[in-house]
Amino acid sequence: MRGMVSGPLTDKIALRVNGFYGELDGIVRNVTQDRDVDGYERYGARAMLDFKVTDRLFTS
Structure with a gap:
């Protein structure tokens, strides 16, 4: 038996x-x-x- 559940926790994080x-x-x-x-x-x-990150995360 196998199963999977997925869904958003917030607008930028999913589980x-x-x-x-x-x-x-x-x-x-x-x-x-x-x-x-x-x-x-x-x-x-x-x-x-x-995690959905933005381009600002990787700028210096």
């Missing part, structure tokens, strides 16, 4: 947040230990701020 989740129970059955192996559970998130 975007991404997230994901994934799982797999296992693709091999270990009959000795009576459990599935080679599975995974992964998740994460990332946020980004976008």
